[in-house]
Amino acid sequence: EVQLLESGGGLVQPGGSLRLSCAASGLKYDIYAINWVRQAPGKGLEWVSGISSFGDTPYYADSVKGRFTISRDKSKNTLYLQMNSLRVEDTALYYCAKGDCSSVGCPGDHWGQGTLVTVSS
Amino acid sequence: DIQMTQSPSTLSASVGDRVTITCRASQTISTWLAWYQQKAGKAPKMLIYQASNLESGVPSRFSGSGSGTEFILTISSLQPDDFATYYCQHYNTYSWTFGQGTKVEVK
Numbered sequence A: 001e002v003q004l005l006e007s008g009g010g011l012v013q014p015g016g017s018l019r020l021s022c023a024a025s026g027l028k029y030d031i032y033a034i035n036w037v038r039q040a041p042g043k044g045l046e047w048v049s050g051i052s053s054f055g056d057t058p059y060y061a062d063s064v065k066g067r068f069t070i071s072r073d074k075s076k077n078t079l080y081l082q083m084n085s086l087r088v089e090d091t092a093l094y095y096c097a098k099g100d101c102s103s104v105g106c107p108g109d110h111w112g113q114g115t116l117v118t119v120s121s
Numbered sequence B: 001d002i003q004m005t006q007s008p009s010t011l012s013a014s015v016g017d018r019v020t021i022t023c024r025a026s027q028t029i030s031t032w033l034a035w036y037q038q039k040a041g042k043a044p045k046m047l048i049y050q051a052s053n054l055e056s057g058v059p060s061r062f063s064g065s066g067s068g069t070e071f072i073l074t075i076s077s078l079q080p081d082d083f084a085t086y087y088c089q090h091y092n093t094y095s096w097t098f099g100q101g102t103k104v105e106v107k
Helices: none
Strands: A003-007 A010-012 A018-025 A034-039 A045-051 A058-060 A068-073 A078-083 A092-099 A108-111 A115-119 B004-007 B010-013 B019-025 B033-038 B045-049 B062-067 B070-075 B085-091 B096-098 B102-106
Touching: A003 A092, A018 A034, A018 A092, A018 A115, A034 A078, A034 A108, A045 A068, A045 A078, A045 A092, A045 B096, A058 A068, A108 B045, B004 B085, B010 B019, B019 B033, B019 B085, B019 B102, B033 B062, B045 B062, B070 B085
Parallel strands: A010 A115, B010 B102
Antiparallel strands: A003 A018, A018 A078, A034 A045, A034 A092, A045 A058, A068 A078, A092 A108, A092 A115, B004 B019, B019 B070, B033 B045, B033 B085, B062 B070, B085 B096, B085 B102
16 A cells, blocks of 8 residues: 655744655555645645656745755655745645656655645744 | 636536546647546645656556546446546646646545
8 A cells, every 4th residue: 555654844934945755565656657746725725846756856846946945755655845034924734646657747656644834933 | 827627526426327526728839738536645746747648557447538628537337446536637847737626535
C-alpha cells in the first residue's frame, strides 16, 4: 500500500524557516514525480512545487519562487520542502502528492494527510 | 498562466439527484484535466484523470467529459458519501492548476 507521511510543520514567525519532509513507502519511489500542494484554512488547493523522478528539474509556483526549495533523497525515500522567508500568507496545510508518472505533468494519485504550517508573530 | 474556473461554487442536491459540475480553462488544455473529491479534514482523492478516465476503485456513478476548454464532472445518482468539495485540476510538465472548488451540500 502506498503511503506518504508529511512532517516538519509547526508555528514559525514571519521571516522564519521550516523544512517539511514527505516519507514515502509502498512504492518504487524513484520513478514518480512528487509535488507539494497547500490549502489555507477554509480555502482551496494551491500547487506549490513539484519535482520529477530524476530530481533534476524542480518547478515552483510564482508565490513561492525564490523562497522555497524542493529536493528529494532517493536513498531515504523522502521528499523535502525547505521554506525560507515565510510570510503570514504561507499559513496552510501542506500535502505531498505522488504523480502517477515520472514528470510533474501527471495528476496526483496518492496524497499524504498533510502537515500544518502556521506563520504568525 | 492558465486559469481554471469552476461553476457553481456551491450546489445543493438530494440523494439520487444527477449532479453536474463544470470546469472551464482560460485556454485550451486538450484533455490534461483531473477531478478530485475532498471531504472535510481529509486529503483530496483523485476520481478522474485525462478528462474522462475513471481512477481505479472509484464508483461508476462518477464520469468526466470534455476537451479543450470545457469539462464536466457528472455524478449520475448522488449518494450520501458524495457530499464533499470537488476540484478540477489542469496538469502540465511545469505545474498544476486547480479550480476554486465546488461544494456539494445537502438540499
